[in-house]
Amino acid sequence: MAFLLSTPQTGVDSIMITYALLGPILAVFRPIAAFLTGVIGGLTTNALQKHTPETESQQTTCTESCCSNDASTTSSRWMRALHHGFVTLPRDVGKSMIIGVLIAAAISTFVPEAQLAKILGGGILSMIAMMLFGIPLYVCATASVPIAAALVAKGVSPGAALVFLTTGPATNAAGIAAVWKTMGSRTALIYLATTATTALASGLVLDRFLRVADITELCHKGEMLPAWAHTVLAIGLVIVLVAPALRRRKSPCCSGTPPNG
Numbered sequence: 368m369a370f371l372l373s374t375p376q377t378g379v380d381s382i383m384i385t386y387a388l389l390g391p392i393l394a395v396f397r398p399i400a401a402f403l404t405g406v407i408g409g410l411t412t413n414a415l416q417k418h419t420p421e422t423e424s425q426q427t428t429c430t431e432s433c434c435s436n437d438a439s440t441t442s443s444r445w446m447r448a449l450h451h452g453f454v455t456l457p458r459d460v461g462k463s464m465i466i467g468v469l470i471a472a473a474i475s476t477f478v479p480e481a482q483l484a485k486i487l488g489g490g491i492l493s494m495i496a497m498m499l500f501g502i503p504l505y506v507c508a509t510a511s512v513p514i515a516a517a518l519v520a521k522g523v524s525p526g527a528a529l530v531f532l533t534t535g536p537a538t539n540a541a542g543i544a545a546v547w548k549t550m551g552s553r554t555a556l557i558y559l560a561t562t563a564t565t566a567l568a569s570g571l572v573l574d575r576f577l578r579v580a581d582i583t584e585l586c587h588k589g590e591m592l593p594a595w596a597h598t599v600l601a602i603g604l605v606i607v608l609v610a611p612a613l614r615r616r617k618s619p620c621c622s623g624t625p626p627n628g
Contacts (some may be wrong), residue, residue, distance in 0.1 A: 368412040368554065371546065372561060373405030375536040380456060381508035385532075388516040392577070393525060393532075400533055400569035408561035412554060458611035460509045465608060467510030471517035484522020494570045497527040498563060501534035508536040525577060526570030533566035 377398045386394035487493040497518075506514070514535075515528040538559065547555035592600075 368550075368558065369405035369409030372408040372537060372558065373401045375508060375542070376401035376404065376533055377508055380460060381512060381536075384509055384512045388512050389519065389525075389528070393529060393573075396529060396569065396573050397532055400529065400565060403569070404533070404537070404561060404565040407565060408557060411557050411561060415557065416551075416554060453607055454611055457607050460507060461608035461611060463507045463510035464513075467506065467513045471513035474514065474517040474521060478521055481522070483518070487518070487523040487527050489524035489526070489574060491567070491571070493524060493527045494530045494567055497523070497531045497570075498534050498566055501531040502538045502559075502563075503540060504535050506535045506539075508532075511535045524570075524574055526572075526574035529573050530566045530570040533569060534562055537562045 382394055382398060385397055487496060501511075511532050515532050518531070519525060519528050543555055543559065546558050
């Protein structure tokens with residue numbers, strides 16, 4: 368349960384994007400909230416559910432090259448790391464990331480700032496509204512960041528944005544149905560209750576912290592980079608996100624030509 372609750376909420380990629388778009392405070396608060404959600408959910412499940420330990424299965428020895436400590440494999444490890452960073456990871460999150468950016472662009476362009484700030488500017492009600500918006504929405508941890516950044520820029524409180532960042536990736540209809548089917552209705556209710564409770568608590572704590580610390584500017588403005596660098600890096604990011612999809616479309620397996628071997 369701890370794994371199921373904490374894993375969807377955060378990751379190395381989503382933490383870095385959170386830092387870039389929402390600043391260091393939310394980049395720290397977000398993994399802490401995910402950690403506490405997992406711990407609380409796991410402890411609650413152990414307290415309310417009976418658990419029968421299974422017999423230990425026979426462990427197998429890893430024979431893959433990634434398990435080797437041979438110094439000669441250092442270069443191949445670097446190649447695998449670069450392949451993961453520029454091919455595997457963009458292939459996994461690219462589509463969701465682009466959708467998140469498009470939604471964020473639509474919010475920034477069409478949503479009136481004063482009206483949204485009046486409705487979701489802060490308080491428990493705005494956080495409940497963001498939670499109700501995030502729970503049924505199927506969005507990954509990375510794709511939710513541009514949406515949250517656009518909401519904050521339009522006047523939504525950082526605490527309400529954190530509630531969305533917590534509930535959006537952690538809960539969706541498919542995930543809840545899977546937990547319900549495999550682990551039972553009680554566990555599924557614990558899953559939902561833990562996510563909702565910790566999300567609201569984390570949002571309230573974050574808004575309180577920002578008020579006490581008198582922090583008014585949350586998002587990065589990128590003052591250290593010139594405008595041309597923003598454009599070049601944005602174009603590079605689009606290429607990295609789109610290239611895996613184009614490469615997959617041109618794959619021999621998809622074109623009817625049988626691969627070698």
